Every structure is written in C-alpha cells, then in structure tokens.
Amino acid sequence: MITRVDPQRCTGCGTCQEVCPLDVLRLDGKEKKAVIRYPEDCQTCFVCELECPAGAITVGPFRKERPRIMD
Amino acid sequence: MDDIVHCDLLVIGSGFAGLWAAIAARDGGLEKVAIVDKGAVGLSSMSRMSAGATVYCLPRFDPERWMKAFIRAQGYLSRQDMLEEIIGTSHSRLRSLEAWGVEYQRNPLTRSYLTLPSRGLDHVRMMVLPRWRDRTGGTAVVSALLAQVRKRGIARYGKIIIAGLLCGGGRVCGAVGIDRLTGKPVTFRARAVILAAADCSFRGHYACVEGVTGDAFKLAYDAGVRLSNMEFLAVNTGPPRYGFEGTGIAARCGARFLDGSGKAFMRAHHAGGDKAEICYLVQAMADAAEGGSGPPFYLDMSRLPGRWIIRKALLSIGGWMPLNIAKLREMGEDIFTSPQEWGPAVQSLRGGVRAGADCMSDLPGLFAAGTSLSVDPGLFNGWSSMLAMWSGEKAGREAARFVRDSGDTVIERENVERMRKDVLAPSRPGAGTTPDVVCRRLQEAVFPYLICILKREDRLQAALQEVERIRDEDVPSLRAPVPHELVKAHETVGMVLAAELFLRASLERRESRGDHLRQDHPRRDNAHWLQWVNLSKGGGGEPRVELERVPLSRYPMQPAPGGE
Ligand SMILES: Cc1cc2nc3c(=O)[nH]c(=O)nc-3n(C[C@H](O)[C@H](O)[C@H](O)COP(=O)(O)OP(=O)(O)OC[C@H]3O[C@@H](n4cnc5c(N)ncnc54)[C@H](O)[C@@H]3O)c2cc1C
Ligand code: SF4
Ligand code: SF4
Numbered sequence: 001m002i003t004r005v006d007p008q009r010c011t012g013c014g015t016c017q018e019v020c021p022l023d024v025l026r027l028d029g030k031e032k033k034a035v036i037r038y039p040e041d042c043q044t045c046f047v048c049e050l051e052c053p054a055g056a057i058t059v060g061p062f063r064k065e066r067p068r069i070m071d
Numbered sequence: 072m073d074d075i076v077h078c079d080l081l082v083i084g085s086g087f088a089g090l091w092a093a094i095a096a097r098d099g100g101l102e103k104v105a106i107v108d109k110g111a112v113g114l115s116s117m118s119r120m121s122a123g124a125t126v127y128c129l130p131r132f133d134p135e136r137w138m139k140a141f142i143r144a145q146g147y148l149s150r151q152d153m154l155e156e157i158i159g160t161s162h163s164r165l166r167s168l169e170a171w172g173v174e175y176q177r178n179p180l181t182r183s184y185l186t187l188p189s190r191g192l193d194h195v196r197m198m199v200l201p202r203w204r205d206r207t208g209g210t211a212v213v214s215a216l217l218a219q220v221r222k223r224g225i226a227r228y229g230k231i232i233i234a235g236l237l238c239g240g241g242r243v244c245g246a247v248g249i250d251r252l253t254g255k256p257v258t259f260r261a262r263a264v265i266l267a268a269a270d271c272s273f274r275g276h277y278a279c280v281e282g283v284t285g286d287a288f289k290l291a292y293d294a295g296v297r298l299s300n301m302e303f304l305a306v307n308t309g310p311p312r313y314g315f316e317g318t319g320i321a322a323r324c325g326a327r328f329l330d331g332s333g334k335a336f337m338r339a340h341h342a343g344g345d346k347a348e349i350c351y352l353v354q355a356m357a358d359a360a361e362g363g364s365g366p367p368f369y370l371d372m373s374r375l376p377g378r379w380i381i382r383k384a385l386l387s388i389g390g391w392m393p394l395n396i397a398k399l400r401e402m403g404e405d406i407f408t409s410p411q412e413w414g415p416a417v418q419s420l421r422g423g424v425r426a427g428a429d430c431m432s433d434l435p436g437l438f439a440a441g442t443s444l445s446v447d448p449g450l451f452n453g454w455s456s457m458l459a460m461w462s463g464e465k466a467g468r469e470a471a472r473f474v475r476d477s478g479d480t481v482i483e484r485e486n487v488e489r490m491r492k493d494v495l496a497p498s499r500p501g502a503g504t505t506p507d508v509v510c511r512r513l514q515e516a517v518f519p520y521l522i523c524i525l526k527r528e529d530r531l532q533a534a535l536q537e538v539e540r541i542r543d544e545d546v547p548s549l550r551a552p553v554p555h556e557l558v559k560a561h562e563t564v565g566m567v568l569a570a571e572l573f574l575r576a577s578l579e580r581r582e583s584r585g586d587h588l589r590q591d592h593p594r595r596d597n598a599h600w601l602q603w604v605n606l607s608k609g610g611g612g613e614p615r616v617e618l619e620r621v622p623l624s625r626y627p628m629q630p631a632p633g634g635e
Contacts, residue, residue, distance in 0.1 A: 018229060021115035021282040023251055023555055038555055040507075043281040044314055045120055046391040050210075061313045061398040066276050067514045068311070069415045069523065070356070070366045 002042045002049075002059045005034045009056035016048040016057060024048075040064070074258065075482075078105040078226065079474050080467075081246055081261035083233045084287070086118030087209075087456055088441025088463035089267035090216035095467025096265075097223045101474055104225045105259065107248060109232035109268075109558065110282065113217040114210075117269055117442075118459065120279035120391065121209030122316050123201045125460075126189055126453040127165040128158045133194070140192040141447070141454075142628045144348065146584040147601055148300065149447040151626035152428045157446075157461040164460050165198075171215045176200035176380075185380065189452040190319040191348030197453030199384055209456070210390035231257050233286070234494040234561045236264065236294045237482050242435040243294065244480035247490045249561070254498065254554030256491040260482050263436045263470040266291060266424060267463060270442040271569035273517055274510060275417030277307050278314030279391075283419065284562035285569035287443035291424045292568060296432040297605040297617070301422035301569075302576035303448035303586045304523055306353045309416035310370070313399060315406075316392055317385045318413075319452045321372050322346055324381045329369040329410055330359050349450060350586045353415045357524040357588075369410035417518060420569055421448045421586065422576070425605055425619075430466035433607075436473060436480075438466040449585050497560040503550030506559035510566065512541055517570050526577050527590040535574040542567050572614060576604045579616055597630055 002024060005016075012032035016025040025048055026037040034056070036042075044063040079101045082089045085108040097104050106112050113119065128134050137158050142149050165175075175198040176185040186196035203211035220227070230251040237245035237260075245260040271285030288298060308328075309315050322328075322345045330336040340355035341347040347355075359365040375381055386393050399406055423446075424432050424439035431438050441459035444466075497503075516537045517523055521530055546564055551557040582596035583589050602618045609615030623629045 017252075019111040019114045021110040021279075023230075023558065026252075041281075041559075043279055045279045046394050047115065047119070050390060050394065051114070059398075061395050061402065061404075063313055065311070066274070067511065067518050069276070069306070069417065069518050069520045070360050 001044055001062065001064060002036055002039060002057065004058040005036060006056045007033050009054045010034050011054050013053060015051050015053060019047050019051050021045065021047065076105060076228070076257070076259045078103040078259065078261050080104045080263045080265065080470050081259045082106045082265045082267060083246065083290070084108060084116070084266070084268035084441070084443070085112045086116035086267065086269065086441055087212065087216070087459035088443070088466075089265070090213065090220055091460050091463030092265045092267055092440050092467035092470070093225045094216065094219050094223065095464045096471045097225055099468050099471030101471045105228060105261070106220065106225060107228040107231050107233060107259065109230065109251065109286075111229045112227040113213045113220070115282070116213060117280060117283060118209050118456070119213045121456065122199070123209040123212050123456065124187070124197045124199045124453045125201075125456040126195055126197045127161045127457070129162060129184065132196070134158045136194045139628060140195050144192055144451065145447040145449045146595065147597070147623065147628075147630050148584070148603065148621060151628060153446050155627065157457060160461065161457055164464065168212065168215060171219055172203055173212055173215045174202045187320060187384070188323060189454065190323060190346060191343070192451055206390060208390045228257070232558050232561060233268070233290065235490045236290050236437070237486060237490060238294055238434065239481065239483060239486060242477070242480065243437040244482050247487065247494055249494055249554070249557060251554055251558050254557055256494055258487055258491070260480065262474045262477065262480050263438065265438040265440055265466045265470055266443045267440040267466070268443055270423060271420040271566060273417055273514060273566050273570065276311065277309055277416040277418035278316055280418060285420070285565035286562065287424070287439070288572065289565040289568050291432060291437070291439065291443070292608055294434050294437060295608055296434050296437065297425040297607045298422055298572060299425040299445040299603045299605050300448045301420060301572040301606055302580050302604060303421040304573055305349070305418045305421050305450035305586055306415045306524055307349050307418040307450070308352060308356070308413055310411050310413055312412070314391075314395060318370065319349070320381065320384050321370070321375065325374050325376060326370055326372040327374070328352065328413065329371055331365040331367055333369070333410075336364065353524055354588055356415055357520050360520060361525070366414055367412050368414055370413040371410040372407045373409065375407065415520060415524060417523060418450065420573055421445075421450060422572070425603070429469040430462055431469060431473070436477070438470050440466040448587075494561070495557070497549045497551040498557050501550065503548040504545050506549060506551065506556060506563040509541060509545045509549060509563050512545065513538065513563070513566055513570055516541070517573070525588055525590050528578065531574055531578050535571070535578070538567065538570045538574060542571060572606050575614055575616065576606060579604045601630070
C-alpha cells in the first residue's frame with residue numbers, strides 16, 4: 001500500500017496523479033502538492049513510486065486483503 | 072455541440088493492443104487517430120505491469136508444432152484462422168519492436184536470444200526480459216510503443232473512462248466518457264472504434280489487476296455485439312499478502328507447491344507435477360481443499376538453483392518486481408529462503424468480443440483487440456502479449472481500411488445528450504449504495520472456489536441469483552457523489568455484467584474443459600461441446616445464449632476421433 005508522499009520533496013509535477021491506475025493520488029488544490037486521496041484503492045503496483053521524478057513517494061509491499069477464494 | 076472530439080478512429084485503451092492499434096492505423100493512412108485511456112495513456116495498463124515475456128515464433132522454431140501445442144492446450148476452442156496468422160506473423164512484430172529500440176535478453180556468449188519454455192505448451196518458448204533504454208519488462212515495451220505513438224502525432228486523452236458507445240445508421244459512431252478529475256462528460260465522434268480496454272478481473276487477487284473491470288464487455292454488450300468464451304475464468308496462483316509475478320518461471324526451475332501439512336502434492340494430481348498448466352494447479356488446490364489438506368498452501372522457492380537467469384528473471388520482471396522484492400527483504404521477508412503462503416488468485420475472464428478474422432465485431436466499425444477480443448479460452452505464459460500485439464496491429468490496419476471504404480458518421484444531438492445524462496446518473500443526489508459495497512458483494516458471490524474453480528449447477532444457480540439481485544437492486548441504487556466514485560460506479564456495473572455472463576455461460580457448458588471444471592459434468596465431451604457459447608443482449612434484459620459450432624472441418628487441426 002502507498003504509505004507516504006514527502007511534501008518536502010514533492011515538486012507538484014502531477015505525474016503521480018496522471019499515472020496512478022486507480023486514481024489514488026491527487027494534486028492538492030491550494031498547495032499543489034500530491035496527496036494520498038483514496039488510499040483504500042491502492043493496488044500496490046509501485047507505478048507512482050517508479051515514475052515520481054523527485055523520489056517523493058513510498059509504497060510498502062503488503063497489499064490490502066481481498067475476499068478469499070478458500071477459507 | 073462544439074465540445075466534441077472528432078477523429079477517424081478512436082482507440083479505447085492503451086496497453087500493448089491499443090498502442091499497437093493506433094500505430095498501425097496511422098501507418099495505414101488515417102490522419103486523425105485518438106487514444107483514450109482511463110489511466111495515463113500507456114503507463115497505467117496491465118501491459119505496463121506485465122513481465123513482458125512474449126512468444127515469438129523465430130525462424131528456428133516449427134510453427135506447425137506451435138499451432139498443435141496451442142490448439143491442444145486450448146481444448147480445440149481456438150480461433151485457428153487467427154492463430155495461424157498470429158504465429159506466422161509474430162516474427163515481424165519482433166523485428167518492428169527491435170527497430171524501435173527494444174532488446175530482449177540474449178545469451179552473453181553466443182548472442183542468441185535467451186528463451187524459456189512456456190508452461191504447459193510443448194516446444195513453445197518465450198523471450199524474456201525486454202529492455203528499452205533504462206526500462207525493463209512490459210514497461211519497456213509499452214514505453215517503446217508510446218514513443219512511436221508520440222512520434223506519429225497521435226492524439227492522447229488520459230484519465231477519461233469511456234462509459235458508452237454511440238451507435239447510429241447501423242454502425243458505431245463514437246463514444247462518451249467521463250473525465251476522472253472533473254467528473255465532466257467528454258464526447259468523441261469517430262468513424263471507427265477499437266475496443267482495447269482489457270477484460271475483467273473482478274478486482275481480483277492477482278498482482279496489479281484492480282483496474283481491469285470488464286468495461287469493454289459492458290460497452291460491447293450494450294452495443295449489441297456477441298461475446299464468446301465467457302465461462303473461462305483464469306484463476307492463477309499467488310501470495311495473498313503481496314504481489315508476485317513469475318510463479319510459472321519459478322515452478323519450471325524447481326519451486327514446489329506444498330499443502331497444509333508441508334507435503335508436495337502436485338504429482339499426485341497431475342502428471343506435469345509442479346510444472347503443470349496453471350488451471351490444473353489451481354484445480355489440484357481445489358481438490359486438496361475438498362480433501363481437507365489445505366488451505367493454506369505454500370510455494371517453496373528455497374531449492375531454486377542460484378543460476379543468474381532465474382534470479383534475474385524473477386527479479387527484473389515487470390519493472391516493479393525488483394522494488395517489491397527489495398522492500399519485502401527490508402521488512403524481513405526473504406521469500407526465496409522460506410516457504411511462502413500461496414493460493415489461487417483470480418486473474419482474468421478469458422472471454423471477449425466475438426469478432427471476424429479482421430477483428431471487427433458484429434457491429435460495423437467496432438473492432439476489438441487484446442484481451443477484449445476472444446481468440447481462445449486459456450491463459451498461457453507469453454501468449455497474452457503476443458495476442459494483444461497481433462490483434463492490435465490487425466485491428467488498427469483493418470479499421471484504417473474500414474474508414475477509407477465507408478462514409479462519414481453522423482451523431483445525433485439527442486442521442487449524445489441522452490448518453491451524457493445516463494453516464495452521470497449515479498452522481499445524482501440522494502442516499503444509495505457505494506460502489507465498494509456492491510463490489511464486495513459481487514466478489515463474495517464469485518470468488519469462493521466452489522464457484523470460480525469447482526463448478527456445479529446448483530451452486531452456479533445460487534450465485535447467479537445473487538448476481539441478478541445485485542444487478543436489479545444494488546446497481547440502480549449506486550450513488551457516486553464525487554468523480555472518483557462515479558468512475559468506480561461504472562467499473563462496478565461492468566463487473567456485475569461480467570459476473571452474470573460468466574455464470575450463465577458456465578451453466579450452459581455441461582462438460583469440463585481447461586479452466587472450466589464442472590463437478591457434475593467432469594469429462595470433456597467432444598461429441599457435443601466443440602462449440603462456443605456466445606452471449607448477447609436479448610429482449611427483456613436477459614442475455615441471449617447462442618451455441619456456435621467450432622468450424623473444425625475448415626481448420627487445419629482436428630481432435631483425434633474419440634480422443635480428448
Ligand atoms: C502482473 C502481470 C504480469 C503479466 N505478465 C505477462 C507476461 O510476462 N507475458 C504475457 O504474455 N502476459 C502477461 N500478463 C498478461 C498481459 O499483461 C495482458 O494480457 C496484456 O498486457 C493485455 O494487454 P491489453 O492491451 O489487452 O490490455 P491492457 O494492457 O490492460 O490495456 C488496457 C487499457 O485499457 C484501459 N481501459 C480499460 N477500460 C477503459 C475504459 N472504460 N475507458 C478507457 N480506458 C480503459 C486501461 O486503463 C488500460 O490502460 C501479465 C499480467 C499481469 C497482471
Ligand atoms: S510525481 Fe512526485 S513530485 Fe510529482 S506530484 Fe507526484 S509526488 Fe510530487
Ligand atoms: S502503488 Fe499503484 S495504485 Fe497505489 S498509489 Fe501508487 S500507482 Fe496508485
């Protein structure tokens with residue numbers, strides 16, 4: 001799951017907002033910094049972290065639970 | 072209506088299929104080609120997350136043997152007309168990619184391509200680890216294609232989800248979407264449309280498939296075209312707690328699946344053992360669950376030989392895997408040294424649009440490519456990418472021809488206004504059900520292994536009843552106060568339809584074949600079931616079912632008489 005956007009590093013370039021397949025990240029209107037708006041929708045694909053030119057994003061490797069196929 | 076985007080061809084989706092389609096259409100002479108994607112163009116696709124392992128039939132391989140392997144593995148339900156062309160032309164696509172700067176892994180000494188066997192397909196080998204500049208895996212291939220798209224000046228519209236197709240005069244004439252950031256509708260007028268918007272994973276367990284929500288199926292179904300092979304749901308395997316790609320390679324190289332008591336169990340279930348096709352692996356897990364020896368199941372990769380290619384293949388996959396593995400290690404999880412919990416993971420519904428050999432659907436001007444198109448029912452390593460690239464190129468070229476040979480389209484204002492209103496409907500005020508709640512209910516109906524792996528009529532009927540209830544009660548009450556939720560509402564509706572079609576087609580096919588395993592009809596029945604189950608929108612809101620004989624007498628390969 002995405003865990004952090006470092007506001008100190010974020011330049012507000014908007015790349016993460018553009019590339020996140022699940023629309024988790026948005027640029028904050030006033031500050032023009034990226035914020036994790038919909039964390040519960042993160043699929044842990046690392047795309048935002050890989051594409052962020054400022055190295056401002058951290059994604060942890062563990063994913064949210066889905067209903068299991070077998071209990 | 073001056074806020075309309077006008078184009079010759081609209082390509083919906085920008086994975087391998089959509090990007091390749093746009094390039095081929097532009098090279099086929101179309102001036103105005105536009106790509107639209109609900110993520111970033113190219114960079115949010117499943118293709119981008121993929122390992123990029125791809126089967127190319129190099130001159131040193133025997134295409135006939137490949138055909139045989141594929142067709143047998145696909146239970147003779149393949150579109151052999153398409154398959155012959157896919158295999159026969161695959162080398163030319165490799166040459167195009169190389170001309171565009173993509174390099175596949177080669178043996179450092181001999182410089183010959185490094186190839187790995189594709190699981191479950193005799194003789195078939197795939198090429199691995201594509202690179203383009205500093206990028207690896209599917210990301211490398213997508214980035215190279217995107218560079219060609221840019222070079223050709225193809226228009227790109229990201230962050231717009233297409234929610235309806237415009238039809239008129241007996242053909243497709245455009246589409247209506249929603250801007251994900253503003254929630255505003257966007258209209259496209261086009262003389263042809265290519266659906267390359269993937270299939271449906273039901274936001275499943277496999278890595279990176281949560282955005283794959285059956286949108287293409289819904290768009291095609293509402294436009295009145297037939298969908299085929301919807302009973303085949305590919306359930307792969309993976310760890311429940313994190314994403315992993317490369318189980319097939321690991322199993323090929325000596326990793327073992329263990330049951331709840333720590334015993335290797337695959338041998339007892341299938342002659343292929345741990346290297347068996349994915350569907351048999353998953354079915355063995357279901358059998359073990361019935362017998363009480365799992366879950367949990369485990370994958371033990373501790374015996375993998377330390378040869379560089381295996382480590383490298385596992386670690387370099389898809390661009391995101393190295394980061395994933397490094398982060399797991401940082402958190403104290405060295406997944407290569409101790410058995411890891413592993414289990415079935417829903418990946419994708421293998422059905423898709425039933426199209427002619429030119430990739431055009433029943434509706435003139437509407438083409439399908441990639442995983443939105445139905446070519447065959449099974450999922451094999453390296454095969455999806457090849458299929459996506461072939462069908463993208465084919466659909467792009469054929470769409471260019473269609474546009475050249477057919478007149479202009481007209482879209483009617485009333486039609487557009489109605490659709491714009493329809494797509495915004497879930498955002499009307501008032502209390503209702505959230506897309507997350509509906510999605511969860513749907514997953515609970517479809518995901519149990521006694522529905523999605525081991526099927527039986529009574530259970531399928533009960534699941535269908537619940538999905539119909541969701542369709543009739545939950546869907547009309549979907550509420551989406553913000554654009555983010557509005558998009559999810561449309562995705563949910565796509566998944567509900569996909570689930571209904573999956574269950575109906577599963578009930579219809581009264582035999583077992585590949586991923587489709589019926590406990591009440593456990594044998595393959597070639598006498599009756601060398602047929603496709605086609606579904607389309609019928610009167611009264613229920614899907615119409617049609618059985619279509621596989622035209623084996625016109626195809627190069629037939630099953631042995633009386634054989635399986
Ligand atoms: C983790 C992973 C690894 C894989 N590894 C391999 C591999 O090594 N080899 C192999 O052959 N296959 C692999 N696959 C499968 C393969 O990646 C896919 O089958 C293939 O990439 C599909 O390509 P596509 O163009 O059909 O779809 P996609 O690449 O999924 O592209 C579809 C695009 O359509 C867009 N879209 C969807 N709906 C809409 C809508 N309503 N409006 C606008 N846009 C929309 C999506 O955002 C997406 O960008 C892998 C899959 C995964 C998930
Ligand atoms: S990509 Fe990085 S720098 Fe750009 S807006 Fe996002 S977090 Fe900020
Ligand atoms: S990891 Fe993937 S889904 Fe999660 S925020 Fe980043 S890009 Fe979006």
